Amino acid sequence: MGDAPVIPFLAGVVVALLVVGARWIVRRDQQSRRVERATDPYIEGLKLLVDGKKPEAFARLQQAIMAGGAPADAFVRIGRMLRENGDASKALQVHKSLTVKADLTREEKVAVYANVAEDYAALGHPERALETVEVATRRTGLRDAELSAIAARACHALGRTEEAYEHMKELKKAGGTTDREIALYLVTVAEKESDKGRARDAKKTLARALRHDPECAPALVAMARLEEQADDADDAIRLWRQAAQLSADLAPVALRSLERALYQRGTFNEIESVYRDVLETRPNDENAALGLASFYRKQGRMDDAMHLLEEYRGTNPATVAGTVLLSSLYAARGDTDELESFLDRSDRMLARDERYRCGSCGYEASEMRWHCPRCNRFDTFARTPR
Numbered sequence: 001m002g003d004a005p006v007i008p009f010l011a012g013v014v015v016a017l018l019v020v021g022a023r024w025i026v027r028r029d030q031q032s033r034r035v036e037r038a039t040d041p042y043i044e045g046l047k048l049l050v051d052g053k054k055p056e057a058f059a060r061l062q063q064a065i066m067a068g069g070a071p072a073d074a075f076v077r078i079g080r081m082l083r084e085n086g087d088a089s090k091a092l093q094v095h096k097s098l099t100v101k102a103d104l105t106r107e108e109k110v111a112v113y114a115n116v117a118e119d120y121a122a123l124g125h126p127e128r129a130l131e132t133v134e135v136a137t138r139r140t141g142l143r144d145a146e147l148s149a150i151a152a153r154a155c156h157a158l159g160r161t162e163e164a165y166e167h168m169k170e171l172k173k174a175g176g177t178t179d180r181e182i183a184l185y186l187v188t189v190a191e192k193e194s195d196k197g198r199a200r201d202a203k204k205t206l207a208r209a210l211r212h213d214p215e216c217a218p219a220l221v222a223m224a225r226l227e228e229q230a231d232d233a234d235d236a237i238r239l240w241r242q243a244a245q246l247s248a249d250l251a252p253v254a255l256r257s258l259e260r261a262l263y264q265r266g267t268f269n270e271i272e273s274v275y276r277d278v279l280e281t282r283p284n285d286e287n288a289a290l291g292l293a294s295f296y297r298k299q300g301r302m303d304d305a306m307h308l309l310e311e312y313r314g315t316n317p318a319t320v321a322g323t324v325l326l327s328s329l330y331a332a333r334g335d336t337d338e339l340e341s342f343l344d345r346s347d348r349m350l351a352r353d354e355r356y357r358c359g360s361c362g363y364e365a366s367e368m369r370w371h372c373p374r375c376n377r378f379d380t381f382a383r384t385p386r
């Protein structure tokens, strides 16, 4: 209690010391370290950027530039932030002003040109972006990943897909992309060619895609489609089988196509081994499980169908389609006791996963509502599966 006034007194001393110290530091700075002081806001700006504080970083970098002596990197970053905020033409001004500087390092030159190119691309001038990359490659002699990536995008925007592909291969050499991505890109190219009726080009492009990534499922599906159009059902079937094995996401389309193609060829019974192969790699694939069960049913192999569905529901209790199919099988066989106890169990299992969602704001409720507590609207709820 008695020493209460001592605290403000001590605080005053500390503040005085700080002020004196600060003055001394400032004077020393002003006299002998003018250049370093000028770059201080730059370093602060970088730190703020690392912390994700963009507006503050922008202010610091601007300060650094106005004080003079800021490195080219400060300009590059300011420009990039302008572009990201939608002001690409101002960004281009900033970045272009740097291209005339003579004392840039090779890395700085690459960064400047890459940003000029990005600015052009953002302004909707891919041809100028491409020119900028070409100039940069000539002047720096560098094969830079960033530049290759920009060139690939610009070529694609210009519809020059062959060149885009060449740039992507360069990019891969620099570690900027993978064979998987190149293959996926080529699938898009092939789709375009196919749409234009250039089936032979599309096939060539897909073959190329599969050389980059033999397990590229969309390439397999697209190739199968072309083979089917060319009346080569055997190749189409082989490719669809491969795709169904490789990709859970493309299995539905591949399986549907297989069912149709096998049926048309008059060898529909082969579908059993197709489903089995898929279930071996992915035991929880619903399309394959239900497809196989339906196949058994059509063949009159009711016990096989029920056994398969019981097993599938054991690991996937929430399956609606599986439950419907299994209950109709019990009903068809006239096994009412079994059906009743099964429906009892299903009821509980399915009810647990009901959700109701507001179509307006996405608010979720476990019971049906007619008024949304979040967006205050009426009659917006609907049942959604999980």
Ligand SMILES: [Zn+2]
Residues within 6 Å of the ligand: 358, 359, 360, 361, 362, 363, 372, 373, 374, 375, 376, 377, 380
């Ligand atoms: Zn709502």
